Structures are given as structure tokens and as C-alpha cells.
Amino acid sequence: MSIELIIGILNIVLISTTPLVFAGIGELVTEKSGVLNLGLEGLMLVGAVTGFITLVLTGNYFYSLFLSIISGVILSGIFAFLVLNLMTNQIATGLALTIFGIGLSAMLGKKFAGTPIDGLNPYYFIVISFLLVFSVGYFLSKTKSGLIVRAVGENHNSAYALGYNVIKTRYLTIIFGGVMSSLAGYYISICYAPMWQEGMTAGRGWIALALVVFATWKPWRLLVGAYIFGGVAIMQMNLQAVGVKLPGQFFNMMPYLATIIVLVFISSNKLRLKLSAPSSLNIPFEKNQ
């Protein structure tokens, strides 16, 4: 293999993995506060289509980014209201959010499928994604606000008893996660593949969810994990280029297969999972009356 080929591969890995980093780091913060949001896929799709449509209609990158973020705030805000105030089941609500997002994005984007646009340079976002992972790591381990987020996810009753606002903390982390997912979607439809196509996130939201578990809720591991997943995902084209003769479907399957294998591997060590998972994850918080 030549040097150019290797650099080419690394470049593609970098470009294709960034959405996983965005969505994953957002979900990591949400889960650290004790909420499981399975709606990433839906949030990403709505973020992608909102940004795309705005760009087509206004031609303004700033507006498109802004509205994409707003879509994440609104959708994750609704999710937060349902699971925090109405105390609906987090898993069911997250799944509903994904299904809703898939449908809504398909409907909104129907007229715009195939419209050509000028994409943004992905490298800005790649740099931002690295900065984000490091700032989230710093925030969670070094700041008092980060400590509060961890405390709320560890034991919400104790956190409340100490005078912290559990609901407010979780609203903020859910919305942060929602915005990160929208950014991931925006990146896909504006930078990675500048176009709109129904269901174009292709399951990346689910992979991001698996990544958080894979990383045992540690930001730097999430970054490493994302690049391993990303590497597997683009192996397809490169191995074919080198001349490995396997059906294309096999390679398409690889990232999902890798996800399943990694999850089985991780959950086989129950102790490790128990020690690193936030103890209040997926448990609704009810105030004493």
C-alpha cells in the first residue's frame, strides 16, 4: 500500500466518523445525568433535513445551522417534558422520537430530495468535534457543574435531598444531547454528503448509542471507539479497491455486526458494566410530595 492510500483512508475515516462523535458525546452527557434517550436517529434526521431545507431556501449557512440546532432543542425539549414531567417510559418515548423523526424528515424533505447544494468544508466540524470531546471530559471530571450532573445520574434522590434541581439538570443535559444529534445530522447532509435523501443517517444514531456503552461513559474512550467503528465502516470501499472479493452487502453489514459483537462482549462482563454505568440511568425521578 502506498503512503497516499493510507493517508486517503485516514482522511475518509476522519470525515465519516465525525457524526458518531457528535451524537455520541451528546448522548454520553445525557446518560451521565441518568436519562436514556433512544431518539438519536430521529433527532439526527430532523437536524439534517432542517439544515438542508433552510440552506436551499435561503442559501445562508448560518441560518441553516441555527435552525438545525433549534430543531434539536425543540424535539429534545419535548422528549424531556415527556420523560421528566409526565414521567413516561424513557425507552418507549425515545423509540417514538426516532420513529417520529424518520417520518417527519421524510415528509419535509420530499420536495428537496436530489436538490444540489454547495457543501461546507468538513474540517471545521472535525476540529470542533475534538474540542467538544475534550471540553466535555474536562467539564465532567473537573467542574462542580459536571460533578452535579454525575451526582444526579448516580443517585437522584440524594442529589435532590442535597438541594440540587434534578429536573432542571436533566432538561439541560437532554437538550445538550439533542443539539449534538442535530449537529451530527447537519454535518451529514451539509458536509459529508451534501444532499438530502430519506433515511440518510443510515443507523448512525444507533451506533452512537452503542458507542456510549462501549466507551463505558468515558469521553476519551468514546473518541477512540468512534474511530474504530468509523474505520470498519469505510473498510468496504478500500478493501474492494485493494481487490478483496467479498460481496458488497457483507461490508455494508460490518459496522452493525461490529456493534453487536462489541455490545455482547461488554455486557458479558456484568461487573464492569455495573461499576461504570450511572446508577440512576433510565429510572424516573419522582419528587416526594
Next chain:
Amino acid sequence: MQSIVEFKNIFKSYPGVIANDNVTFNIKEQSIHAILGENGAGKSTLVKILYGHVKPDSGEILINSDLAIINSPSTAKNLGINMVFQHFSLFESLTVAENLILGMNENIPLNKLKDKSKTICDKYGFNLNLNSPISSLSVGQRQSVEIVRSLLNNPKILIMDEPTSVLTPDEISKLFKIIKNLVKDGLTVIFISHKLEEIINLSDYVTIMRNGKVVSTISTQNEDPETLGYKMLGYKVPKAKQVSEINFSQEIFSIKNLSTQSKDPFTINLNKIDLNLKKGQIFGIAGVAGNGQKELMEILLNENDYEFSGDIFFKDLNINNLSTFQRKSLSISYVTEERLGHSAVPEMSLSENIFLSMNHKNEFKKGDFINFEKINSFASDVIKNFNVDTPSYNVKAGKLSGGNLQKFIIGREIMSNPELLILSQPTWGIDAGSEAFIKKTIVELSQKGVSIIIISHDLDELLEVCHKISVLYEGSLSNPLSVENINITKLGKYMGGLFD
């Protein structure tokens, strides 16, 4: 001295119960004020209202003669009110330092926190390592963290909810010294307990509550445990007296060299446990919570294939690998610590709960169908024989009060004619009447030749009913002490881990 807290007509009701019924009394500044009452008398609800954790339906609280509206724990903290909880509000996976920072109102850097907590630790004799995670601490150390955490905010009023229930006698006397020093330095302490002697030793005043109402607020000076107990209950409780040890010969149950090696830091590893139980004997396993009781019960029940080495024998039969149902079929019965959710399913009726625990018995089945006639009559027998206060066997288990449900569960297990009965915390959190009834039942049962193991944190209860007591400390079991002519000092040492 002037009043620092005044409760005025505090009223709080939950569906079906009045927790606080027009509670009115004052707490004097710089005093130790105890609140005494049975489980369910409304003590905890009242202090939770003061701490802003629970909202009262009506009534007022005055702090330093000013009306205070306390609608959340953070408002309480701003008023100088802090609380040490009965079930600790610590974060297990975080370090001591992180837990302390979380408890503080101001945002201070780590090195300043170290200085400040060191001053408090030195002054009152706490010993804390700021960098260890909570999960590695003993129960007594955890309580020290809780207390230091509340003191860091320079509170004026400190509420302590049953602080001694998890401590050894030594730790209790240390804690009392600390509390008295704190009060000298200007603090007011509100102390909740149902232990009469503690209240007389420690507090200046006591408010006695019964069924949500204040019976009276008095100085503890002229009281002794008996007079105070009568005021708390409104009647005298008969004591179950164990008859002296007789010719126990036939061995029923034994544990030989039982150890576990779990890598989970949240569990305690058992260490070479040996135990012999004779026919008709009551064997108590004492010790502060969190010293391996949960793990030992887990192995005795065998619901989750808990891994261990060593052997367990029931009448010369090795039962190591027998499932819970197989063990039950051998006439071993269990009463677990958690009444709702483990011993009984709250959403199911009493009859259904009977069937769930006895479905290894064929008499309750017709082929694969449930024989409800038989179960219902069995359930009515339990209700009748064990004084369970319930309109019928169709009532859902979750609707019964703690004491009644416990009588029902123990009755159910006893009526399955066990030869060995294993009980975990049999009288935890239930009213005094039911407690006395259960103790009496246990003693009578042993006189009929049933062997009984009781795992309990309540030393008084064990001393009252058992023949022999061993202490469990960090997974090791002490040699058994005879309850007749028992040496209480020695028992206290055992509870602190000082075995012979």
C-alpha cells in the same frame, strides 16, 4: 433560652393516613431535642417538612420567630438547616471529597475544602480520607462523611434521622460525644429515635408522637425508659422471654468453611463462616448492616446462583446446589428482609401470594390448575391464626400495613410446617404490637422443635429471643455466645470487629 424552631399546626395527610395531625411544639436554641415515636408515628414526615423535602397540607414553621416558607431542601439550607439522613444520601461511586463538595452551598476549590474539612475533623475527632470512594467505607465512616458534609455549611440546626440505627455501641457513644460538643459550640440538634435509653442519655427535651399527633413535649430529666416507653405506645408491651437453653442434641443445619470471592466492590466477601444449629434452637446473627448479611442470606436462599466455596448441610444432606424450591421442599422456610417485592408481590392478593411461595406443594394444584379453594382456606387460616388485620384474603398485599404484612408472611411460612426457619430483619420497621406478637410466635415455634436463624441489626431483639448469638463483621462470623449470662461488653467488641 429562646425558641429557634416553632411548629404551628402542621398537618400532612397521605391517601388513607394522616402523617402529621396539627403538630405544634417549640425547639429551644442550643438544645438537643429528641422526637420519639414508633415507626409510622410521623417523626420522619415532620422533619422532612422542616427540611423542605415534603410539603405540608397546612400549618406554619417559624425560625427565630420569623415565618419561614421552606419549599425545597435548598431553601432549608439557606436558613441554616441541615439534615443527616437515615438512609445515607451519599454517592457511592464518587470520592469523599466529591461528596463533600456536592453538599456545600459555596463553590470552593479542592485545597480550601481540604483545609476546612480537616479543621472540622480535627476538632470533633473524625477520621476521613478525602480521596477514597464511598463504596470502600464502612457504615460508621459513611455517617462521618454525612455529618462533616452538613457541618461544612456552618448550620444552625442539624436534623439527625435515626443516626444510631446502623452503628456499633462504641460508635454510638463516640457520636454522642460529638453531638454534645457541637451543641456547646452553638448548634441546635433535632434527634429522631425510637430507642428510649438513647434519648434519655443524649437529649435535653423530647417530643413524643403517636399516630401523627404530639402526645407531649417534656424535659428528659425525670424520665426513665419505662415511663417514656409507656408514653410512646400508650400501653405496656409484654416481653417475649426465651426459656433457658435445654438439652439441644440433634444437629439440623450446619455451614462449614463458607467463603466468597466476588470482585464487586459493592459486596462484602464472606470469610470462612462456620455455624451449627440444633433442633429447637434459635440462633441470632447480629452485626451492623452491610457486614455481609445480604450476601449470607443470598447464599442461604440460593435464588441467584451466588458463587461460594464451602458446604451447607441440612440434616446431613449437602444442599449446596439445591435450588430455592428444592430447599423449601426439604422444609426450610425463608422470610426475607424486603417485605414488598421479595417476600410478597404488592399488586397481588394475599391468596395469590400464598400460592407463589408454595407452588412446590402439590396440594395447591389440580393438574396444572390452581386449587383456589384450598389456597383461600389456607390464607384464611393464616389471617386468623396470626392476627392479621385485613378484611379478606382478596386484599392486595401492598395494601396491608408493614406489621400486618409481616405477620401474614411469617404466618404463611410457619404454616408450611418448616423444620428450619430463616428470618432476615423480622421486625424491622413495624409497630410495637406486631413486633411483640412476632417475637412471641418465634419463641413458641422453637419450643415445638423448629430451628430458627434470625439475621438482625436489632441487638435488643436478638437478646430477647435467641439462645445463641454470633456477630457478623466484614464477612467473618464470631464464635457463638450463649445469651444466658452474656457479656454485653464482649458483644459490643465483637460488633466492632474485635473477635477473640
